[in-house]
Amino acid sequence: MRRWENEGLPVHRHLHAKRASVYAYPSEIDLWWNKDRNRLERAQVLAGRSRRRLAWSLVAGSVLVAAAASWIAGMSGDRWFDRSPRGAISSIAVLPLANLSGDPQQDYFADGMTEALITELGTISALRVISRSSVMAYKDGKKAIAHVARELNTEAVLEGAVLREDGRVSITVKLIGTRPERQLWAERYERDGSSILVLQRDLARVIASEIRAKLTPREHALLAKARPVDPEAYEAYLKGRYHWNKGFAQGLLKAREAYEEAIRKDPEFGPAYAGLAATYAWSYRWAVASLPSPRETFSKARSAALKALELDDTLAEAHATLGYINETYYWDWAAADEQYRRAIELNPNHAGARYSYALYLAIPRRFPEAFAQMRRAEQLDPHSAPIKRSLGTLYYWAGDSDRAIAQFQMTLELEPEVRFTHYLIALAYTQKGMYADAIAAHHKAIASAGETPRSLALLAHAYAKAGQRSEALKLLEQLNERAKREFVSGYDMAIAYMGLGDKDEALRWLEKGFQTRDPALSNLNRAPFWWDTLRGDARFQDLVRRMRLPPIERRP
Secondary structure, eight states, rough: OOOOGGTTEEOOTTTOOTTOEEEEHHHHHHHHHHHHEEEEEEEHTTTTOOOHHHHHHHHHHHHHHHHHHHHHHTTOGTSSSSOSSOOOOEEEEEOOOEEEESSSHHHHHHHHHHHHHHHHHHEEEEEEOOOOOHHHGGGOOOOHHHHHHHHHHHEEEEEEEEEEETTEEEEEEEEEEEEEEEEEEEEEEEGGGGGGGHHHHHHHHHHHTHHHHOOOOHHHHHHHHOOOOHHHHHHHHHHHHHHHHHHHHHHHHHHHHHHHHHHHTTTTOHHHHHHHHHHTTTTTTOOOOOOOHHHHHHHHHHHHHHHHHHTTTOOHHHHHHHHIIIIIIOOOOOHHHHHHHHHHHHHHHOOHHHHHHHHHTTTTTTTHHHHHHHHHHHHHHHHHHHHHHHHHHHHTTTTTHHHHHHHHHHHHHHOTTOOOOOHHHHHHHHHOOOOHHHHHHHHHHHHOOOOOOHHHHHHHHHHHHHTOHHHHHHHHHHHHHHHHHHHOOHHHHHHHHHHHTTTTHHHHHHHHHHHHOOGGGGGGOOOGGTTTTTTTOHHHHHHHHHHHHHOOOOOO
Protein backbone atom coordinates (compact mmCIF):
# COMPACT_ATOMS: atom_id res chain seq x y z
CA MET A 1 0.00 0.00 0.00
CA ARG A 2 1.34 3.43 -0.90
CA ARG A 3 2.57 5.54 2.00
CA TRP A 4 0.06 8.31 1.43
CA GLU A 5 -2.79 5.81 1.58
CA ASN A 6 -1.85 5.20 5.21
CA GLU A 7 -2.12 8.83 6.25
CA GLY A 8 -5.87 9.00 6.60
CA LEU A 9 -6.53 10.34 3.09
CA PRO A 10 -9.98 9.39 1.78
CA VAL A 11 -9.39 7.16 -1.20
CA HIS A 12 -12.08 6.60 -3.82
CA ARG A 13 -10.96 3.38 -5.48
CA HIS A 14 -14.11 2.62 -7.46
CA LEU A 15 -13.86 5.60 -9.80
CA HIS A 16 -10.68 4.22 -11.33
CA ALA A 17 -10.52 0.45 -11.20
CA LYS A 18 -7.17 0.43 -12.98
CA ARG A 19 -5.36 2.81 -10.61
CA ALA A 20 -6.53 3.59 -7.10
CA SER A 21 -6.08 7.33 -7.11
CA VAL A 22 -9.06 9.61 -7.62
CA TYR A 23 -9.51 11.68 -4.50
CA ALA A 24 -11.82 14.23 -2.98
CA TYR A 25 -9.79 17.04 -1.42
CA PRO A 26 -10.90 19.90 0.80
CA SER A 27 -9.67 22.39 -1.79
CA GLU A 28 -12.10 20.84 -4.25
CA ILE A 29 -15.19 20.64 -2.06
CA ASP A 30 -16.49 24.11 -2.91
CA LEU A 31 -16.24 23.23 -6.57
CA TRP A 32 -17.85 19.82 -6.29
CA TRP A 33 -20.44 20.02 -3.54
CA ASN A 34 -23.59 21.47 -5.11
CA LYS A 35 -22.73 20.31 -8.60
CA ASP A 36 -22.33 16.67 -7.69
CA ARG A 37 -25.35 16.65 -5.39
CA ASN A 38 -27.41 17.84 -8.36
CA ARG A 39 -25.78 15.22 -10.55
CA LEU A 40 -26.81 12.56 -8.06
CA GLU A 41 -30.42 13.71 -8.09
CA ARG A 42 -30.48 13.91 -11.85
CA ALA A 43 -28.98 10.45 -12.16
CA GLN A 44 -31.77 9.05 -10.01
CA VAL A 45 -34.36 10.51 -12.36
CA LEU A 46 -32.53 9.10 -15.39
CA ALA A 47 -31.81 5.71 -13.87
CA GLY A 48 -33.73 3.80 -16.47
CA ARG A 49 -31.68 5.33 -19.25
CA SER A 50 -28.23 4.68 -17.81
CA ARG A 51 -27.62 2.31 -14.91
CA ARG A 52 -23.93 2.71 -15.21
CA ARG A 53 -24.09 6.50 -14.99
CA LEU A 54 -26.36 6.22 -11.96
CA ALA A 55 -23.92 3.86 -10.27
CA TRP A 56 -21.07 6.26 -10.90
CA SER A 57 -23.03 9.20 -9.57
CA LEU A 58 -24.12 7.37 -6.44
CA VAL A 59 -20.57 6.36 -5.61
CA ALA A 60 -19.21 9.81 -6.45
CA GLY A 61 -21.88 11.50 -4.36
CA SER A 62 -21.25 9.29 -1.35
CA VAL A 63 -17.51 9.87 -1.49
CA LEU A 64 -17.96 13.59 -1.83
CA VAL A 65 -20.29 13.67 1.17
CA ALA A 66 -17.72 11.75 3.20
CA ALA A 67 -14.95 14.09 2.10
CA ALA A 68 -17.05 17.14 2.93
CA ALA A 69 -17.89 15.74 6.37
CA SER A 70 -14.20 15.18 7.07
CA TRP A 71 -13.38 18.70 5.97
CA ILE A 72 -16.17 20.29 7.98
CA ALA A 73 -14.98 18.36 11.02
CA GLY A 74 -11.84 20.45 10.85
CA MET A 75 -9.39 18.53 8.70
CA SER A 76 -6.66 21.03 7.76
CA GLY A 77 -5.21 21.53 4.33
CA ASP A 78 -1.75 20.65 5.63
CA ARG A 79 -2.82 17.03 5.94
CA TRP A 80 -3.81 16.96 2.29
CA PHE A 81 -0.89 18.66 0.61
CA ASP A 82 2.80 19.02 1.17
CA ARG A 83 3.26 22.78 1.49
CA SER A 84 6.83 22.58 2.73
CA PRO A 85 9.44 24.57 0.77
CA ARG A 86 10.77 22.71 -2.24
CA GLY A 87 12.86 23.39 -5.29
CA ALA A 88 11.77 23.28 -8.90
CA ILE A 89 10.89 19.92 -10.40
CA SER A 90 12.59 19.26 -13.73
CA SER A 91 10.99 15.99 -14.89
CA ILE A 92 7.43 14.68 -14.93
CA ALA A 93 5.37 11.76 -16.23
CA VAL A 94 1.67 12.16 -17.01
CA LEU A 95 0.13 8.76 -16.38
CA PRO A 96 -2.88 7.65 -18.47
CA LEU A 97 -6.01 9.42 -17.28
CA ALA A 98 -8.82 7.17 -16.11
CA ASN A 99 -11.97 6.94 -18.20
CA LEU A 100 -14.83 7.58 -15.77
CA SER A 101 -17.61 7.09 -18.33
CA GLY A 102 -17.82 3.37 -17.59
CA ASP A 103 -17.76 2.76 -21.36
CA PRO A 104 -14.56 1.17 -22.72
CA GLN A 105 -15.44 2.62 -26.12
CA GLN A 106 -14.59 6.03 -24.64
CA ASP A 107 -10.99 5.04 -23.79
CA TYR A 108 -9.78 6.93 -26.85
CA PHE A 109 -11.04 10.17 -25.26
CA ALA A 110 -9.16 9.65 -22.00
CA ASP A 111 -6.03 8.55 -23.89
CA GLY A 112 -6.30 11.58 -26.16
CA MET A 113 -6.62 13.94 -23.22
CA THR A 114 -3.53 12.34 -21.70
CA GLU A 115 -1.55 12.88 -24.88
CA ALA A 116 -2.80 16.46 -25.22
CA LEU A 117 -1.64 17.28 -21.69
CA ILE A 118 1.77 15.73 -22.41
CA THR A 119 2.02 17.87 -25.53
CA GLU A 120 1.16 21.07 -23.69
CA LEU A 121 3.67 20.38 -20.91
CA GLY A 122 6.21 19.38 -23.54
CA THR A 123 6.46 22.98 -24.73
CA ILE A 124 8.18 23.90 -21.44
CA SER A 125 11.92 23.73 -22.04
CA ALA A 126 12.74 23.57 -18.31
CA LEU A 127 10.90 20.24 -18.05
CA ARG A 128 11.66 16.74 -19.23
CA VAL A 129 8.26 15.26 -20.04
CA ILE A 130 7.95 11.53 -20.70
CA SER A 131 6.32 10.72 -24.04
CA ARG A 132 2.94 9.10 -24.52
CA SER A 133 4.15 5.70 -25.74
CA SER A 134 6.20 5.16 -22.58
CA VAL A 135 3.54 6.24 -20.06
CA MET A 136 0.91 4.08 -21.76
CA ALA A 137 2.86 1.06 -20.52
CA TYR A 138 1.42 1.91 -17.07
CA LYS A 139 -2.22 2.12 -18.09
CA ASP A 140 -3.16 -0.97 -16.10
CA GLY A 141 -2.08 0.80 -12.91
CA LYS A 142 -0.44 -2.28 -11.42
CA LYS A 143 2.83 -0.60 -10.51
CA ALA A 144 3.25 1.69 -7.51
CA ILE A 145 4.09 5.34 -8.11
CA ALA A 146 7.59 4.90 -6.67
CA HIS A 147 8.26 2.07 -9.12
CA VAL A 148 6.94 4.06 -12.07
CA ALA A 149 9.03 7.10 -11.14
CA ARG A 150 12.14 4.95 -10.78
CA GLU A 151 11.66 3.30 -14.18
CA LEU A 152 11.00 6.62 -15.92
CA ASN A 153 13.53 8.58 -13.84
CA THR A 154 11.12 11.40 -13.00
CA GLU A 155 10.76 13.68 -10.01
CA ALA A 156 6.98 13.97 -10.27
CA VAL A 157 3.99 12.02 -11.55
CA LEU A 158 0.62 13.42 -12.56
CA GLU A 159 -2.41 11.13 -12.50
CA GLY A 160 -6.13 11.63 -12.62
CA ALA A 161 -9.38 10.97 -14.43
CA VAL A 162 -11.61 12.47 -17.08
CA LEU A 163 -15.38 12.39 -17.63
CA ARG A 164 -17.31 13.69 -20.61
CA GLU A 165 -21.00 14.13 -19.87
CA ASP A 166 -23.83 16.30 -21.21
CA GLY A 167 -21.51 18.30 -23.48
CA ARG A 168 -19.06 19.14 -20.68
CA VAL A 169 -15.65 17.74 -19.82
CA SER A 170 -14.44 17.28 -16.23
CA ILE A 171 -10.86 16.43 -15.37
CA THR A 172 -9.47 15.67 -11.93
CA VAL A 173 -5.69 15.63 -11.49
CA LYS A 174 -3.27 14.96 -8.70
CA LEU A 175 0.43 15.84 -8.65
CA ILE A 176 2.76 13.58 -6.69
CA GLY A 177 6.37 14.35 -5.91
CA THR A 178 8.53 11.23 -5.97
CA ARG A 179 11.76 12.27 -4.20
CA PRO A 180 10.45 11.64 -1.57
CA GLU A 181 6.94 10.51 -2.44
CA ARG A 182 4.44 13.14 -1.35
CA GLN A 183 1.27 14.68 -2.66
CA LEU A 184 1.87 18.23 -3.89
CA TRP A 185 -1.41 19.44 -5.35
CA ALA A 186 -4.80 18.35 -6.66
CA GLU A 187 -7.66 20.05 -8.44
CA ARG A 188 -10.75 19.48 -10.52
CA TYR A 189 -11.69 21.45 -13.62
CA GLU A 190 -14.81 21.49 -15.75
CA ARG A 191 -15.38 23.18 -19.09
CA ASP A 192 -17.78 23.21 -21.97
CA GLY A 193 -16.66 20.83 -24.73
CA SER A 194 -15.80 23.71 -27.08
CA SER A 195 -13.31 25.09 -24.52
CA ILE A 196 -11.30 21.91 -24.17
CA LEU A 197 -8.16 23.41 -25.71
CA VAL A 198 -8.32 26.28 -23.23
CA LEU A 199 -8.71 23.77 -20.41
CA GLN A 200 -5.61 21.84 -21.48
CA ARG A 201 -3.41 24.92 -21.63
CA ASP A 202 -4.80 26.33 -18.38
CA LEU A 203 -3.99 23.05 -16.69
CA ALA A 204 -0.46 22.99 -18.12
CA ARG A 205 0.17 26.52 -16.77
CA VAL A 206 -1.09 25.58 -13.31
CA ILE A 207 1.06 22.45 -13.21
CA ALA A 208 4.11 24.45 -14.32
CA SER A 209 3.45 26.87 -11.46
CA GLU A 210 3.04 24.09 -8.91
CA ILE A 211 6.34 22.44 -9.83
CA ARG A 212 8.15 25.79 -9.97
CA ALA A 213 9.05 25.36 -13.65
CA LYS A 214 10.42 28.57 -15.12
CA LEU A 215 8.64 29.53 -18.32
CA THR A 216 10.20 31.72 -20.97
CA PRO A 217 8.13 34.62 -22.34
CA ARG A 218 7.55 32.59 -25.52
CA GLU A 219 6.30 29.62 -23.49
CA HIS A 220 3.98 31.88 -21.48
CA ALA A 221 2.53 33.22 -24.73
CA LEU A 222 2.21 29.74 -26.23
CA LEU A 223 0.28 28.35 -23.26
CA ALA A 224 -1.98 31.41 -23.20
CA LYS A 225 -3.00 30.89 -26.80
CA ALA A 226 -6.03 28.67 -27.48
CA ARG A 227 -9.16 28.81 -29.59
CA PRO A 228 -12.60 27.23 -29.29
CA VAL A 229 -13.02 24.00 -31.22
CA ASP A 230 -16.10 22.18 -32.43
CA PRO A 231 -16.58 19.31 -29.90
CA GLU A 232 -17.40 16.82 -32.67
CA ALA A 233 -14.28 17.86 -34.57
CA TYR A 234 -12.16 17.39 -31.47
CA GLU A 235 -13.70 13.97 -30.85
CA ALA A 236 -12.85 12.93 -34.43
CA TYR A 237 -9.33 14.30 -33.95
CA LEU A 238 -8.83 12.22 -30.81
CA LYS A 239 -9.99 9.14 -32.70
CA GLY A 240 -7.38 9.99 -35.30
CA ARG A 241 -4.68 10.18 -32.62
CA TYR A 242 -5.87 6.86 -31.21
CA HIS A 243 -5.52 5.07 -34.56
CA TRP A 244 -2.28 6.90 -35.44
CA ASN A 245 -0.69 5.63 -32.24
CA LYS A 246 -1.52 2.07 -33.22
CA GLY A 247 0.77 2.53 -36.24
CA PHE A 248 1.12 0.30 -39.28
CA ALA A 249 -1.04 0.36 -42.38
CA GLN A 250 -4.52 -0.04 -40.89
CA GLY A 251 -3.88 2.45 -38.13
CA LEU A 252 -2.76 5.11 -40.60
CA LEU A 253 -5.74 4.59 -42.89
CA LYS A 254 -8.24 4.87 -40.03
CA ALA A 255 -6.40 7.88 -38.63
CA ARG A 256 -6.59 9.60 -41.99
CA GLU A 257 -10.36 9.08 -42.16
CA ALA A 258 -10.79 10.48 -38.65
CA TYR A 259 -8.64 13.56 -39.35
CA GLU A 260 -10.61 14.25 -42.53
CA GLU A 261 -13.83 14.04 -40.51
CA ALA A 262 -12.40 16.51 -37.98
CA ILE A 263 -11.55 18.93 -40.79
CA ARG A 264 -15.05 18.65 -42.23
CA LYS A 265 -16.46 19.53 -38.79
CA ASP A 266 -14.04 22.39 -38.15
CA PRO A 267 -12.05 23.56 -41.21
CA GLU A 268 -10.00 25.95 -39.05
CA PHE A 269 -8.67 23.28 -36.64
CA GLY A 270 -4.93 23.20 -37.30
CA PRO A 271 -3.98 20.02 -35.37
CA ALA A 272 -6.28 17.95 -37.60
CA TYR A 273 -4.36 19.14 -40.69
CA ALA A 274 -1.08 18.34 -38.94
CA GLY A 275 -2.31 14.82 -38.20
CA LEU A 276 -3.52 14.36 -41.78
CA ALA A 277 -0.14 15.50 -43.13
CA ALA A 278 1.64 12.91 -40.98
CA THR A 279 -0.57 10.04 -42.18
CA TYR A 280 0.24 10.82 -45.81
CA ALA A 281 3.94 11.47 -45.21
CA TRP A 282 4.50 8.23 -43.31
CA SER A 283 2.43 6.03 -45.61
CA TYR A 284 5.46 4.75 -47.51
CA ARG A 285 7.38 4.01 -44.32
CA TRP A 286 4.51 1.81 -43.14
CA ALA A 287 3.82 0.35 -46.60
CA VAL A 288 0.17 1.38 -46.70
CA ALA A 289 -1.69 -0.41 -49.48
CA SER A 290 -3.47 1.33 -52.37
CA LEU A 291 -1.27 4.41 -52.34
CA PRO A 292 -1.21 6.88 -55.19
CA SER A 293 2.14 7.84 -56.67
CA PRO A 294 4.81 9.35 -54.39
CA ARG A 295 4.22 12.70 -56.13
CA GLU A 296 0.51 12.75 -55.24
CA THR A 297 0.97 11.36 -51.74
CA PHE A 298 3.69 13.83 -50.69
CA SER A 299 1.92 16.71 -52.39
CA LYS A 300 -1.12 16.02 -50.21
CA ALA A 301 1.10 15.69 -47.15
CA ARG A 302 2.82 19.00 -47.86
CA SER A 303 -0.44 20.84 -48.52
CA ALA A 304 -1.92 19.62 -45.23
CA ALA A 305 1.22 20.53 -43.27
CA LEU A 306 1.34 24.02 -44.76
CA LYS A 307 -2.36 24.53 -44.02
CA ALA A 308 -1.79 23.49 -40.41
CA LEU A 309 1.01 26.04 -40.08
CA GLU A 310 -1.04 28.72 -41.79
CA LEU A 311 -3.64 28.22 -39.06
CA ASP A 312 -1.15 27.82 -36.22
CA ASP A 313 2.60 28.25 -36.75
CA THR A 314 3.32 26.87 -33.26
CA LEU A 315 2.30 23.28 -34.10
CA ALA A 316 5.50 21.30 -33.54
CA GLU A 317 4.05 18.19 -35.18
CA ALA A 318 3.38 20.06 -38.44
CA HIS A 319 6.95 21.42 -38.51
CA ALA A 320 8.41 17.95 -37.86
CA THR A 321 6.26 16.42 -40.61
CA LEU A 322 7.26 19.17 -43.04
CA GLY A 323 10.89 18.43 -42.20
CA TYR A 324 10.33 14.76 -43.03
CA ILE A 325 8.57 15.68 -46.30
CA ASN A 326 11.41 18.01 -47.35
CA GLU A 327 13.95 15.33 -46.52
CA THR A 328 12.21 12.31 -48.00
CA TYR A 329 10.58 13.58 -51.16
CA TYR A 330 11.68 17.11 -52.06
CA TRP A 331 15.35 16.55 -51.10
CA ASP A 332 15.53 20.08 -49.75
CA TRP A 333 18.04 19.32 -47.04
CA ALA A 334 18.39 22.85 -45.68
CA ALA A 335 14.61 23.25 -45.37
CA ALA A 336 14.36 19.84 -43.67
CA ASP A 337 17.01 20.82 -41.13
CA GLU A 338 15.26 24.12 -40.44
CA GLN A 339 11.84 22.51 -39.91
CA TYR A 340 13.16 19.81 -37.58
CA ARG A 341 14.96 22.40 -35.47
CA ARG A 342 11.84 24.57 -35.36
CA ALA A 343 9.77 21.61 -34.15
CA ILE A 344 12.26 20.90 -31.36
CA GLU A 345 12.36 24.58 -30.41
CA LEU A 346 8.57 24.66 -30.07
CA ASN A 347 8.40 21.37 -28.17
CA PRO A 348 11.77 20.30 -26.73
CA ASN A 349 10.10 17.15 -25.40
CA HIS A 350 8.84 15.95 -28.81
CA ALA A 351 10.66 12.60 -28.95
CA GLY A 352 9.38 11.88 -32.45
CA ALA A 353 10.83 15.11 -33.84
CA ARG A 354 14.17 14.39 -32.20
CA TYR A 355 14.43 10.85 -33.49
CA SER A 356 13.39 11.90 -37.01
CA TYR A 357 15.99 14.67 -36.88
CA ALA A 358 18.60 12.17 -35.72
CA LEU A 359 17.94 9.96 -38.75
CA TYR A 360 18.08 13.00 -41.01
CA LEU A 361 21.47 14.03 -39.57
CA ALA A 362 22.94 10.76 -40.85
CA ILE A 363 22.46 12.02 -44.44
CA PRO A 364 25.17 14.71 -44.12
CA ARG A 365 26.97 12.18 -41.85
CA ARG A 366 26.78 14.36 -38.76
CA PHE A 367 26.85 11.27 -36.59
CA PRO A 368 27.85 12.85 -33.23
CA GLU A 369 24.82 15.15 -33.48
CA ALA A 370 22.64 12.29 -34.67
CA PHE A 371 23.51 10.10 -31.70
CA ALA A 372 22.99 13.03 -29.29
CA GLN A 373 19.48 13.64 -30.64
CA MET A 374 18.61 9.94 -30.56
CA ARG A 375 19.84 9.57 -26.98
CA ARG A 376 17.72 12.54 -25.95
CA ALA A 377 14.71 10.98 -27.68
CA GLU A 378 15.37 7.79 -25.72
CA GLN A 379 15.41 9.74 -22.44
CA LEU A 380 12.03 11.23 -23.32
CA ASP A 381 10.53 7.93 -24.48
CA PRO A 382 12.48 5.20 -22.66
CA HIS A 383 10.07 2.37 -23.54
CA SER A 384 9.88 3.17 -27.27
CA ALA A 385 10.87 0.23 -29.44
CA PRO A 386 11.05 2.40 -32.60
CA ILE A 387 13.59 4.69 -30.94
CA LYS A 388 15.67 1.75 -29.76
CA ARG A 389 15.48 0.28 -33.27
CA SER A 390 16.51 3.62 -34.81
CA LEU A 391 19.52 3.82 -32.51
CA GLY A 392 20.59 0.49 -33.99
CA THR A 393 20.03 1.93 -37.46
CA LEU A 394 22.44 4.76 -36.69
CA TYR A 395 25.08 2.24 -35.61
CA TYR A 396 24.52 0.31 -38.84
CA TRP A 397 24.81 3.41 -41.01
CA ALA A 398 27.93 4.48 -39.12
CA GLY A 399 29.52 1.11 -39.92
CA ASP A 400 29.42 -0.36 -36.39
CA SER A 401 27.63 -3.62 -37.22
CA ASP A 402 28.39 -5.29 -33.87
CA ARG A 403 26.66 -2.58 -31.84
CA ALA A 404 23.89 -2.43 -34.41
CA ILE A 405 23.19 -6.15 -34.04
CA ALA A 406 23.21 -5.92 -30.24
CA GLN A 407 20.76 -3.00 -30.38
CA PHE A 408 18.44 -4.78 -32.82
CA GLN A 409 18.47 -7.93 -30.67
CA MET A 410 17.43 -5.82 -27.68
CA THR A 411 14.64 -4.29 -29.76
CA LEU A 412 13.41 -7.70 -30.91
CA GLU A 413 12.82 -8.60 -27.27
CA LEU A 414 10.30 -5.73 -27.17
CA GLU A 415 8.70 -6.23 -30.59
CA PRO A 416 9.46 -9.74 -31.94
CA GLU A 417 6.84 -9.53 -34.69
CA VAL A 418 7.75 -6.18 -36.25
CA ARG A 419 9.27 -6.75 -39.68
CA PHE A 420 11.40 -3.59 -39.74
CA THR A 421 13.68 -4.84 -36.98
CA HIS A 422 14.13 -8.17 -38.76
CA TYR A 423 15.03 -6.30 -41.97
CA LEU A 424 17.54 -4.14 -40.18
CA ILE A 425 19.29 -6.88 -38.26
CA ALA A 426 19.49 -8.81 -41.53
CA LEU A 427 21.28 -5.85 -43.13
CA ALA A 428 23.73 -5.71 -40.23
CA TYR A 429 24.33 -9.46 -40.57
CA THR A 430 24.99 -8.96 -44.29
CA GLN A 431 27.42 -6.16 -43.48
CA LYS A 432 29.37 -8.62 -41.31
CA GLY A 433 29.21 -11.40 -43.91
CA MET A 434 26.84 -13.50 -41.74
CA TYR A 435 24.69 -14.41 -44.72
CA ALA A 436 22.87 -17.41 -43.26
CA ASP A 437 21.72 -15.31 -40.32
CA ALA A 438 20.70 -12.53 -42.70
CA ILE A 439 18.59 -14.87 -44.83
CA ALA A 440 16.91 -16.32 -41.74
CA ALA A 441 16.08 -12.81 -40.47
CA HIS A 442 14.58 -11.82 -43.83
CA HIS A 443 12.38 -14.91 -43.78
CA LYS A 444 11.17 -13.96 -40.29
CA ALA A 445 10.26 -10.50 -41.59
CA ILE A 446 8.25 -12.01 -44.44
CA ALA A 447 6.56 -14.48 -42.09
CA SER A 448 5.45 -11.64 -39.78
CA ALA A 449 4.17 -9.22 -42.42
CA GLY A 450 3.97 -10.98 -45.79
CA GLU A 451 5.88 -10.36 -48.99
CA THR A 452 6.48 -6.79 -50.13
CA PRO A 453 8.73 -5.62 -52.97
CA ARG A 454 11.29 -4.42 -50.42
CA SER A 455 11.30 -7.73 -48.53
CA LEU A 456 11.88 -9.64 -51.79
CA ALA A 457 14.63 -7.23 -52.87
CA LEU A 458 16.48 -7.47 -49.57
CA LEU A 459 16.20 -11.25 -49.52
CA ALA A 460 17.47 -11.42 -53.12
CA HIS A 461 20.45 -9.25 -52.08
CA ALA A 462 21.26 -11.57 -49.17
CA TYR A 463 20.92 -14.72 -51.33
CA ALA A 464 23.23 -13.22 -53.95
CA LYS A 465 25.83 -12.24 -51.33
CA ALA A 466 25.64 -15.78 -49.94
CA GLY A 467 26.43 -17.19 -53.40
CA GLN A 468 22.92 -18.54 -53.95
CA ARG A 469 22.45 -16.79 -57.30
CA SER A 470 19.65 -19.04 -58.53
CA GLU A 471 17.49 -18.14 -55.52
CA ALA A 472 18.30 -14.45 -55.97
CA LEU A 473 17.39 -14.57 -59.68
CA LYS A 474 14.03 -16.21 -58.92
CA LEU A 475 13.15 -13.37 -56.58
CA LEU A 476 14.37 -10.81 -59.09
CA GLU A 477 12.06 -12.31 -61.70
CA GLN A 478 9.12 -11.91 -59.28
CA LEU A 479 10.09 -8.29 -58.69
CA ASN A 480 10.22 -7.50 -62.40
CA GLU A 481 6.77 -9.04 -62.88
CA ARG A 482 5.34 -7.00 -60.03
CA ALA A 483 6.92 -3.83 -61.43
CA LYS A 484 4.81 -4.29 -64.59
CA ARG A 485 1.52 -4.02 -62.69
CA GLU A 486 2.24 -1.97 -59.53
CA PHE A 487 4.61 0.62 -58.12
CA VAL A 488 7.92 -0.95 -57.18
CA SER A 489 10.61 1.28 -55.77
CA GLY A 490 13.57 1.75 -58.09
CA TYR A 491 15.71 1.81 -54.97
CA ASP A 492 14.48 -1.67 -54.03
CA MET A 493 15.21 -3.05 -57.48
CA ALA A 494 18.69 -1.52 -57.35
CA ILE A 495 19.32 -3.27 -54.02
CA ALA A 496 18.59 -6.65 -55.61
CA TYR A 497 20.87 -5.98 -58.57
CA MET A 498 23.59 -4.69 -56.26
CA GLY A 499 23.67 -8.05 -54.53
CA LEU A 500 24.27 -9.71 -57.90
CA GLY A 501 27.01 -7.23 -58.73
CA ASP A 502 25.15 -5.84 -61.76
CA LYS A 503 26.11 -2.17 -61.53
CA ASP A 504 24.51 -1.17 -64.82
CA GLU A 505 21.04 -2.46 -63.87
CA ALA A 506 21.37 -1.07 -60.35
CA LEU A 507 22.17 2.39 -61.74
CA ARG A 508 19.36 2.15 -64.28
CA TRP A 509 16.83 1.48 -61.51
CA LEU A 510 18.29 4.23 -59.32
CA GLU A 511 17.79 6.64 -62.22
CA LYS A 512 14.16 5.48 -62.47
CA GLY A 513 13.85 6.17 -58.77
CA PHE A 514 15.23 9.66 -59.30
CA GLN A 515 12.69 10.36 -62.05
CA THR A 516 9.78 9.33 -59.76
CA ARG A 517 11.39 11.01 -56.73
CA ASP A 518 11.44 7.68 -54.91
CA PRO A 519 11.46 8.53 -51.17
CA ALA A 520 13.94 5.74 -50.45
CA LEU A 521 16.68 7.50 -52.42
CA SER A 522 17.32 9.70 -49.39
CA ASN A 523 19.15 6.61 -48.06
CA LEU A 524 21.89 6.79 -50.70
CA ASN A 525 24.22 8.68 -48.37
CA ARG A 526 23.42 6.46 -45.41
CA ALA A 527 23.04 2.83 -46.53
CA PRO A 528 26.30 0.86 -46.81
CA PHE A 529 25.07 -0.88 -49.99
CA TRP A 530 26.70 1.79 -52.13
CA TRP A 531 30.00 2.52 -50.41
CA ASP A 532 32.44 0.33 -52.33
CA THR A 533 30.67 -0.87 -55.47
CA LEU A 534 29.25 2.41 -56.79
CA ARG A 535 31.11 5.10 -54.89
CA GLY A 536 33.66 5.63 -57.63
CA ASP A 537 31.26 5.40 -60.57
CA ALA A 538 30.79 8.71 -62.42
CA ARG A 539 27.10 7.94 -63.08
CA PHE A 540 26.47 7.45 -59.39
CA GLN A 541 28.34 10.65 -58.51
CA ASP A 542 26.19 12.52 -61.03
CA LEU A 543 23.03 11.16 -59.36
CA VAL A 544 24.34 12.26 -55.97
CA ARG A 545 25.07 15.73 -57.38
CA ARG A 546 21.58 16.10 -58.84
CA MET A 547 20.09 15.15 -55.49
CA ARG A 548 22.41 17.74 -53.89
CA LEU A 549 23.69 15.11 -51.47
CA PRO A 550 27.20 15.42 -50.03
CA PRO A 551 29.62 13.15 -51.94
CA ILE A 552 29.78 9.57 -50.68
CA GLU A 553 33.00 8.80 -48.86
CA ARG A 554 34.27 5.73 -47.09
CA ARG A 555 33.29 5.73 -43.43
CA PRO A 556 35.95 5.11 -40.81
